[in-house]
Each structure stands twice: as C-alpha cells, then as structure tokens.
Amino acid sequence: MWRYFEMLPVKDVKNIVTLGEGMTPLRRLSHLASYLNLSSLIMKDESVNPTGSFKARGISAAVSKAKEFGIDRCIIPTAGSAGGAMAAYCAKAGIQCIVVMPEHTPDVFKMQCRHYGAELILVKGLINECAKKVEELKKQKDHFDMSTMKEPYRVEGKKTIGYEIAEQLDWQLPDVIICPVGGGTGLVGIWKAFKEMIELGWIKEFLPRMIAVQAANCAPLLASYKDSLNWKQNFSPQPSLAYGLAVPYPFGIDLMRKVIDESNGEVIAITENEISDGVKEIEQEEKMAISPEGATTWKAVSHLLVKNLISPNDKIVLLNTGSDHKSLEDLDGT
Ligand SMILES: Cc1ncc(COP(=O)(O)O)c(C=O)c1O
Structure with a gap:
C-alpha cells in the first residue's frame, strides 16, 4: 500500500x-x-x-506514524483482528504493545497477539468494555491509545x-x-x-x-x-x-x-x-x-x-x- x-x-x-x-x-x-x-x-x-x-493497512499506517512521533508504547481495544495486527506491527517497530480483547474471542486471535510479544488483557463483554479498560490503563501506564477513530x-x-x-x-x-x-x-x-x-x-x-x-x-x-x-x-x-x-x-x-x-x-x-x-x-x-x-x-x-x-x-x-x-x-x- x-x-x-x-x-x-x-x-x-x-x-x-x-x-x-x-x-x-x-x-x-x-x-x-x-x-x-x-x-x-x-x-x-x-x-x-x-x-x-485488512486491519494490517490501518495498523501499518498508525504504527509508522507512531514511530515517526517517537512513541514507544501503545494500547488498543480490539474485537480480535486489529489486536493481532497491532502486535505484529509493533513487534516490527520495536514498540511495546498492550492488547485488550473480549475474553470470549477464539483462542487463535489471542495466540496471535502473544506470539508477537504483546501483553494481552482479557475483558468480559464486547469491545466497548475493552475500550473502558483501555481508558483506565492508558493513564496508569502512559500508553498511546490506538482505538478506532480516536487516532487519525x-x-x-x-x-x-x-x-x-x-x-x-x-x-x-x-x-x-x-x-x-x-x-x-x-x-x-x-x-x-x-x-x-x-x-x-x-x-x-x-x-x-x-x-x-x-x-x-x-x-x-x-x-x-x-x-x-x-x-x-x-x-x-x-x-x-x-x-x-x-x-x-x-x-x-x-x-x-x-x-x-x-x-x-x-x-x-x-x-x-x-x-x-x-x-x-x-x-x-x-x-x-x-x-x-x-x-x-x-x-x-x-x-x-x-x-x-x-x-x-x-x-x-x-x-x-x-x-x-x-x-x-x-x-x-x-
Ligand atoms: C475481519 C474484520 N472485518 C471487518 C471489521 C470491521 O472493520 P471496521 O472497524 O473498519 O469497520 C473487523 C474489525 O475488527 C474485522 O476484524
């Protein structure tokens, strides 16, 4: 792309x-x-x-721009696929990554995040509950929020x-x-x-x-x-x-x-x-x-x-x- x-x-x-x-x-x-x-x-x-x-495209652009800004820690709520992409692109960029995912998501989505070295946090409920967790964690951990549409x-x-x-x-x-x-x-x-x-x-x-x-x-x-x-x-x-x-x-x-x-x-x-x-x-x-x-x-x-x-x-x-x-x-x- x-x-x-x-x-x-x-x-x-x-x-x-x-x-x-x-x-x-x-x-x-x-x-x-x-x-x-x-x-x-x-x-x-x-x-x-x-x-x-297709999450690869958005995440490639966002992680590239994060790298350009000198950001070294990111967090993302995900329904599944964006988390795996985020883990992979952050691994490539040398950026720390936290993925917050619904616990009912199939294991393969979770494994993908862990294989690329992301920290995976599981939450009860759908992605909106993950987004609430991200709001809480990003302040504590000082991670950049990669939520859909909250970054451009x-x-x-x-x-x-x-x-x-x-x-x-x-x-x-x-x-x-x-x-x-x-x-x-x-x-x-x-x-x-x-x-x-x-x-x-x-x-x-x-x-x-x-x-x-x-x-x-x-x-x-x-x-x-x-x-x-x-x-x-x-x-x-x-x-x-x-x-x-x-x-x-x-x-x-x-x-x-x-x-x-x-x-x-x-x-x-x-x-x-x-x-x-x-x-x-x-x-x-x-x-x-x-x-x-x-x-x-x-x-x-x-x-x-x-x-x-x-x-x-x-x-x-x-x-x-x-x-x-x-x-x-x-x-x-x-
Ligand atoms: C495979 C797949 N298709 C479609 C979507 C929806 O994408 P968007 O958030 O861009 O509407 C997602 C979002 O997680 C997805 O994983």
Missing part, C-alpha cells in the same frame, strides 16, 4: 513499518453472479494481507483500499461497494480516498453507493437510522460469528452515517445463520475460503436486490476483510 506514500501521513520513508500489506487481488465471482443473474460481481480480497485481515492514521491506511479499487478497475469505479462495518475505518477510509481522487482529477465525480453491512446481533448503525436520538436505550448487542462486526457503540458512527448519506447508500443487517450460510456458499460456489465478516457482503446482495436497492446490471464490489483461518473452529460446528 506504500506505493501511495505521497497520499499517506508519514513524512520520512525510513519510518515506514511494513509487512507487505496491500495491493490485494480483485476476484471475479462468476458462479455467485450467475446464481443471482448479476452482470458483474467482484470481490476485493483482503484475506491475503499480513496477519490475515488507521483510516489513512484503510483508504488505500479505495485507491487500489480505482487503480485495479482502470479508474472506472463500480456502481456499488458493499463493506462490512464494525468501527467503520474501512467504509470511511474508502470514501475518503474517492474524495481525494476527485480533487486530484484521477476519477470523475461519479461515486459508488456505499453499502454498510452489520451483524444483526449487533447493528448500531441500523438502530441509529431507525431512531437517531434514543437508539441506545433499548439496544442489546450480542456477540457474532463475525467478531469484527460486534462493535456496539462505534466512536465514528456519525462519520459512517455521513458516508452512507452522501453516497445514497444503505445499511443491511445479516443474521448469524445467514453468515454461516454465506461462508459455505462462497466456499462451494467459488472455492474461496473467507472470513464471516466478508461473507456478510455476499448475503447483503440478495437483500439489496429484493428491496430494489441495486440492479442486476450494477457493477458490484464486495469487500472480504479477512481470511477464514481464525474462524475455522467456529464455522466447523455450524
């Missing part, structure tokens, strides 16, 4: 902390497309990133997905991009890239509709559209097979809403059964093993067609945000 260095916040190339993230492939999903009579269905496959998810550089790394989609499609953006969202850095970052590319004159003013997909078990964005003032009152978030989407009170919810509103987009919620069906369908039809988070985007397509929110002739890009590896045990029993 550092091919876009000039558009990234790091000033000196010697501060770049990279493990080879980015320039992930676009894969044509021709079997799934014909199943729903779609003319163009493509997946941007982030599973091949170091540490197995993770979005900068994530925006390179938008640059790549444009470059890989020969600067002709698709009609629709379907993106799984938790904290929202992917969605917000991609949109930021498109805005920048218009200013640069690299693409025309036409922009894709941005569809945000959440787990029905934890869909704060959807709840906030239904009742923007009181949605928190009756909101009872639950864990999801798509761990990365179980973010009950995203700090950047207004930024996500802005992207959806500006792009004439939509929010779709996907049930747990649909998530496991989605993973299996993609495996069977396309011979691809992807993350539960990524599989939500495929299931969202049918919802969007039924509601007439997309047309079969639209050029559709799905974002698979991670590899299947960390969820294999969970999915085996479904």
Whole structure:
C-alpha cells in the first residue's frame, strides 16, 4: 500500500513499518453472479494481507506514524483482528504493545497477539468494555491509545483500499461497494480516498453507493437510522460469528452515517445463520475460503436486490476483510 506514500501521513520513508500489506487481488465471482443473474460481481480480497485481515493497512499506517512521533508504547481495544495486527506491527517497530480483547474471542486471535510479544488483557463483554479498560490503563501506564477513530492514521491506511479499487478497475469505479462495518475505518477510509481522487482529477465525480453491512446481533448503525436520538436505550448487542462486526457503540458512527448519506447508500443487517450460510456458499460456489465478516457482503446482495436497492446490471464490489483461518473452529460446528 506504500506505493501511495505521497497520499499517506508519514513524512520520512525510513519510518515506514511494513509487512507487505496491500495491493490485494480483485476476484471475479462468476458462479455467485450467475446464481443471482448479476452482470458483474467482484470481490476485493483482503484475506491475503499480513496477519490475515485488512486491519494490517490501518495498523501499518498508525504504527509508522507512531514511530515517526517517537512513541514507544501503545494500547488498543480490539474485537480480535486489529489486536493481532497491532502486535505484529509493533513487534516490527520495536514498540511495546498492550492488547485488550473480549475474553470470549477464539483462542487463535489471542495466540496471535502473544506470539508477537504483546501483553494481552482479557475483558468480559464486547469491545466497548475493552475500550473502558483501555481508558483506565492508558493513564496508569502512559500508553498511546490506538482505538478506532480516536487516532487519525488507521483510516489513512484503510483508504488505500479505495485507491487500489480505482487503480485495479482502470479508474472506472463500480456502481456499488458493499463493506462490512464494525468501527467503520474501512467504509470511511474508502470514501475518503474517492474524495481525494476527485480533487486530484484521477476519477470523475461519479461515486459508488456505499453499502454498510452489520451483524444483526449487533447493528448500531441500523438502530441509529431507525431512531437517531434514543437508539441506545433499548439496544442489546450480542456477540457474532463475525467478531469484527460486534462493535456496539462505534466512536465514528456519525462519520459512517455521513458516508452512507452522501453516497445514497444503505445499511443491511445479516443474521448469524445467514453468515454461516454465506461462508459455505462462497466456499462451494467459488472455492474461496473467507472470513464471516466478508461473507456478510455476499448475503447483503440478495437483500439489496429484493428491496430494489441495486440492479442486476450494477457493477458490484464486495469487500472480504479477512481470511477464514481464525474462524475455522467456529464455522466447523455450524
Ligand atoms: C475481519 C474484520 N472485518 C471487518 C471489521 C470491521 O472493520 P471496521 O472497524 O473498519 O469497520 C473487523 C474489525 O475488527 C474485522 O476484524
């Protein structure tokens, strides 16, 4: 992703902390497309990133900038994947790292953090409880807080997905991009890239509709559209097979809403059964093993067609945000 260095916040190339993230492939999903009579269905496959998810991009940018600032201690609350990425990039940069993760997260996410030498703290509850723990610890331990949207550089790394989609499609953006969202850095970052590319004159003013997909078990964005003032009152978030989407009170919810509103987009919620069906369908039809988070985007397509929110002739890009590896045990029993 550092091919876009000039558009990234790091000033000196010697501060770049990279493990080879980015320039992930676009894969044509021709079997799934014909199943729903779609003319163009493509997946941007982030599973091949170091540490197995698109989190590598945001964390590469944030850790590089931390290095440039001379920061030597960081802390992060995580639903799973960002913690593993943080541990790996901090190890590479020689930065101390504390990861705070829900205790119900599968062991493989925890092992990844420990293998890279991070201190791992487990907390009962979802990522919002981890964020509270981080607030408490960061003062005691004087660690820099890398929470989603509370520092500005993770979005900068994530925006390179938008640059790549444009470059890989020969600067002709698709009609629709379907993106799984938790904290929202992917969605917000991609949109930021498109805005920048218009200013640069690299693409025309036409922009894709941005569809945000959440787990029905934890869909704060959807709840906030239904009742923007009181949605928190009756909101009872639950864990999801798509761990990365179980973010009950995203700090950047207004930024996500802005992207959806500006792009004439939509929010779709996907049930747990649909998530496991989605993973299996993609495996069977396309011979691809992807993350539960990524599989939500495929299931969202049918919802969007039924509601007439997309047309079969639209050029559709799905974002698979991670590899299947960390969820294999969970999915085996479904
Ligand atoms: C695999 C995966 N997909 C999607 C997401 C959601 O990402 P974002 O916080 O950028 O919305 C996460 C977040 O942890 C994740 O781990």
